[in-house]
Structures are given as structure tokens and as C-alpha cells.
Amino acid sequence: MPDFLKSYKQFTTSYYVTDGLRITAAIMIPIIISAYIGNIPMGVVIALGALCINVCDSPGPLHHRVNGMLISIALVFAISLITGFSANHHWLLAIELLIFSFIFSMAGIYGARATSIGIAALLIMILNIDDNYDTKKLVLHSLFILIGGCWYFLWSVLLNRLRPYKLAQQAIGDSILSIAKYMQVKASLYSKNVNYDESYTALIERQVKLHTKQDLVREILFKTRSIVKDSTHKGRTLLAIFNDSVDLFEQVMTSQQDYKMLHAKIDDEVLAEFEKTILAIAFELENIGVAMQEGKKSYPDALTEQTIKELEIYFDYYRKESADASNIEEITSLRHVLENIQDIYSSVLIMHRYTAYDPNFTASVESELDYNKFVSNTQINPRLFFENLNVHSNIFRHSIRVSLTLFIGYISLKLLPIGHDYWILLTILVILKPAYSLTKKRNMNRLFGTVIGVGVGALLLYFIKSPLVLLVIMVVVMAGAYSFIRINYFPAVILMTIYLLISFYLLQVDNFNKLISDRIIDTLIGSALAFVATLLIPPRWEREQMDTLVQNATRANANYFELVSKKIAGGAIDEMQYKLLRKEAYVAMANLSDAFQRMLSEPQSQQENSVQTYSLVVFNHLLLSHVSTLSSYNSYQLKDKTTQFLPVIKNILAHLKNEHVEITSDGKPVMPELIKRSELAIAESHTEEERSFLTKVSDQFIYIQKIALDINKLILRSTVA
DSSP: OOHHHHHHHHHHTSHHHHHHHHHHHHHHHHHHHHHHTTOHHHHHHHHHHHHHHHTTOOSSOHHHHHHHHHHHHHHHHHHHHHHHHTTTOHHHHHHHHHHHHHHHHHGGGGOHHHHHHHHHHHHHHHHTTTOOOOHHHHHHHHHHHHHHHHHHHHHHHHHHHHSTTHHHHHHHHHHHHHHHHHHHHHHHTTSTTOOHHHHHHHHHHHHHHHHHHHHHHHHHHHTOHHHHTSOOHHHHHHHHHHHHHHHHHHHHHTTOOOHHHHHHHSOHHHHHHHHHHHHHHHHHHHHHHHHHHHTOOOOOOHHHHHHHHHHHHHHHHHHHHHOOTTTHHHHHHHHHHHHHHHHHHHHHHHHHHHTTTOHHHHTTOOOOOOGGGGSOOOOOOHHHHHHTOSTTOHHHHHHHHHHHHHHHHHHHHHHTTOSOHHHHHHHHHHHOOSSHHHHHHHHHHHHHHHHHHHHHHHHHHHHOOOHHHHHHHHHHHHHHHHHHTTTOHHHHHHHHHHHHHHHHHHTTOSSHHHHHHHHHHHHHHHHHHHHHHHHHSOOOOTHHHHHHHHHHHHHHHHHHHHHHHHHHTTOOOOHHHHHHHHHHHHHHHHHHHHHHHHHTTSOGGGOTTHHHHHHHHHHHHHHHHHHHHHHTOOSOOOHHHHGGGHHHHHHHHHHHTTOOOOBOTTSOBSHHHHHHHHHHHHHTOOSHHHHHHHHHHHHHHHHHHHHHHHHHHHHHHHHHO
16 A cells, blocks of 8 residues: 555544544534524534533543533633623733633643643633623623533533444554554664664654553553453453553564664675565554554455565575674574564464454453553642742743733733734644743744645635535535644644635635734734743753653663563562563653653753763663563573573663672673673573573673663763763
């Protein structure tokens, strides 16, 4: 399938499009009904109420969505009344805007859903800020907004009741697609003309996105009683396929190798075959991901199995013909990669079977895990609000920045002859984010997206005169705008501008040409105010927390390595503890990588030690990959051999935990001791199977110790500097 068509299918079956269609229907149905009865303004206000409540209806457990929407409905109704009663007193409205914007922005300390509730309240305040009604009309206006909020709530809950597992299926499918994309980048490391820096940067970016998507799945699955507690057949299947996908991602990470050495010692044709095979498996995962999003069964592609068999034959021939003392280690490494590919494909075949939701296949799928330990619980503690009322809190800085910018924006627009006041304030609200990089990106997207959207919208209105055709186009671009808004703001702004222009045109708004120019001018003013505010009241720069994030990632990797090493040395480990430590290592790594990516978008003056930080990010990623590889060696219990590695394990942990490290008389780490112990353990092995296993273990310990030493050196250098 061509890449475009494949990407199109992945997107159209995702929950992003489902969200877009849901909100489009929620907006259009009241408008169509009100047009039928001859009262379009009423339908527009009801649709406005539905739009505001949609803001807080982000993917998650149903009871969280329900609670968020109910709170928003009450809050939006109250703010609508307060704004209306203050409309004749601009000074009072300015003060209310200042206070409410600060309080609702501070709600971000309680999580993303609390943030969206605050945005919904500010949104209705800004959209009503120009309205001036008498008391009767104001109450009626607010009641229509309330009706719109209730309508959206019932609509959203009804759709969920009709398809209670759909969101979970789509979220799992999306996370599986992210694993496929990670594998595709991994495959590029076997390419002849690979750029290592670009590939590792892409791997780190993919891991951050994957973590975000897996975290969403955990929220949906592990906090939904009907899935975790009631143990329905479909619920068990969803849990099984997600748990297997997490294990599969660990398997993918276990294929970490010294790629530069492979390219130096192995023929490019051989590595190209490995790249082709990995891409074939990634394609299988894409099929599974799309099938999960569609709720259909996926089927294995016979070509993938054939490709793997061809690789086995090709590799065995190459090993017999080309193996010698100069490349035996690299050929052995590739043998391990081939075994890993076979294991991954076996897992992929199982995931294919899960998509059929066959009761006979999933009947035995049970888990003793306490899923509550894998998700975080945010409690609404008032003390947390007051603890963050200081300049060291980033959310406090953000709240001050939002409230002052909206306040100044409102005062300015009252002094200037501007046609649509709320567009300036709306631009400020959607652009300003707690992180500098996100604000910068949003600002550019909003600015250029609006200009492009106005241009495209004007062309459509110039060439198309049929109201029916324009209405159809408006509905399509509206659905597109709300589908993109959670994943890519730039196309969302373009589409949203187009549908707003068409809607104003169809409503026969006076001075339509002036409306177009106002849209651009107001966006420019709002963007400029947001930009200046970010410079005058800057957020906490990412470099300020980078040391802490590096330490957290290294510590999490050390804890993960310590438990894995215990297993390798013959000790028993608890599955719950293992999976928790693995998740903590992935989360810490994703947090570090995400912060570093944001730092690169900040001013150059704030990118202190960026090269060194990049090295620490890459080394921690490599460390996590090699520890994951080590964790996969669990099929042997050679305690009498593997216990010889205990001093080495202790030394590696000392490096990672920055403790006292044993050194030799010449001042160097005990790497020679590791090699000596490895050779001794391998020499004492009685079978080829034992020697192969111990060689693999020894190789990973050597890799890990080198990386631990490099991390330790960089951290010490940073401390001295």
C-alpha cells in the first residue's frame, strides 16, 4: 500500500477522527434543527455551549470524562451569566477576566483535564465578552448555552454506551502503530547510508510519543471497572493485547547493537536483508494497529514469514562463507538479532489472533497484576494550589502570563477601533502554553494557518456560489479541523479558518470583506501580545530541570538493571515489581527526551550544555535498550556460572548510582576483570547452548558497563562545570 494511503487509513480509523465527527455532529444538529424551525441564532448559541463542553471531553476513562463535563457545564453556565451581567461595566469585566484567567490557568496543577475545564470556562467568557443583553435575554442566552452543554454531554455518553470498548480499541491500535513507527526507525540503522544522529534522535522522539500513547491506554483500561474488575471477554482481550504490546516493545528494544561496528565488518547486502525483514514486521504491526482501530480481525501476511525464512537461509549461508576471526563477534550479534526477530514475529502472530476476540483463545488469559499501581491518581488537594503560588512554580508563571496578557489585550482592544474583540483574546488563550517551545510553535501555527486559511476560504467563496455546496464543504472542513486539533494544530487552524469564513458567509454577515481583514489583524495582534508576554514573563527554562531529569532517568535505569541482573544471576524476581520498574524506566526516559526536545526550541542562550545533554539522553536510551536486551535472557538457570558476574553488577551499579567505584592499580575501571570473568564462565560451559547464552550475557554486561562509565563521566563533568 502506498505510504499516503496507509497513513490515510491509520488516521481515518483513529479516535482523532471519531472525536472530530462527534463534535461536528454535536454542533451541526442543533443548528439544522433551529434552521428548520426558523431560529438559527438559537441553534448557534446551543452549538456554542456544546463546543465549550467538548474541550474537556478528551480521551480517558468514561467516569473521568463524565465528571469533567458535568463540572464544565455548571461552570460555563455560571461564567456566562457573570460575563453577561458585567457587560456594561468594562472595568469590572477586565478585573473578572484577570482573576478568572489566573485561577483557571492555575487549575493545570491538577492535570490535563482540569486544565481543559479551565479553558472551557475562559472560552465562554471570551466568546461572550462583546455581547450586551438585557436581563431576560441574558438569562435566555445562558440557558441555551446550558442546553448546548447538556446536549453534548448526553450525545457523548450515548455514543460511548453504544460502543463502550471503541475508544480503548482505538487507543491500543494507535499505540501499536507507534511501535511500528519505532521499528521503522530502528530498521534504518541497518541502512547503508544511515545517519546515526538523525536515527537516534528519531528513536528518542518516537519513544516519547509511544510513552504518551501507552499512558493514555493505561488510563482508559486500568481505570475502567468493566475492563479490569468485571473481567468481560472483550475486556480480557484488550488487557492481553495491550500487555503483550508493551512486552513486544521491550523485545524491539532488545535488538540494540553496535551498528557502526556492524557496518564496518558486515556486508551491506546482509544488513539490507535485516532492514527489509524488520520493515516487513513493522508493516504487520501497522495492519494490527489499523485492525484494532477498526474493530476488525487482522490476518498475517504470508510474505512476512517467507521474508524471515529467506533471511535465515541467507544469513546461514553468509555465516558459513564469510565468518572469520575478524568478524565473528559481529556475526554472532546478528545471529542474536535474527533470534530476536523470530521472537518478535511469534508475538506478532499472537496479537493477530487476539484481534479476532476468540473466547477459546483468550479464556486462559488472566493476570494477577494490580493495575492501579500502573496509573497515577491526581487528588484535588487545595494545599497544592497554594504551594504553587510562587515564582519558582512554572504553572504560576504561566497563569500570571495568561491573566496579564488577556487583561492588557482586553484593555487595548477597548481603546482601539477593532471589529471582533474576542478574536484577539481567543488567539492569546490558545497560543500561550506553560512551555516556551509549545507557545512558540502554537504562535507560528496560528499565524500562518490563519493567513493560509483566509486565502483558501476566499478562493472557495469566489469560485463557489451554491449555498448547498458551501454547506457540505463547511461540514467536511469542520470535521477535519476538530480531527486534527489534538494532534496537529497547523492544519486544524487552516481548516477552522475556512469553516468560520464559510459559516459567516452563509449567515450573511454584514461587511464580510472587513470580517476577513479583521480575522488576520486580530490574529496578528494576539500573536504579538503572546510573543511579548512570553519574553517578559518567561517560563522556567528546560535547562533548569535537565540535571534532575538526567538523574531520574539514570536512577530508574539503574533500578531496572539491578532487578534484571538479579534474574540473570539466578535470583527470583516478582513480576509486578519487574513491570513497575520497567515502566518507571520508560517514563523517566520519555520525560528526559521530551524536555530535551523542548529545550532545542528555546532561545540559544538557554541551551546550556546542549551537546553534553544530548549525549546523556542518547546514552540513557542505549542503556535502557541494553538492559531490556539483558532482561530477555531468561530461558536458562546457570546460577553456578552467572553468579561470577556479581562483582561486575556491583561495579556497574556503583557507576550508575555515582557511588564509590572499584578501580585497578592503573586507575582504570575493572573492565578487564569483567572480560576475564566472562571468558572464565564461558570456558567452563559444557554445551554450545550454555556458551551461546553466556556469551550474549557477557556482551550485554560489557556494553552496559561502557555506557555506565560514559554516563558517570558526563555527570561528573557537569558537576565540576
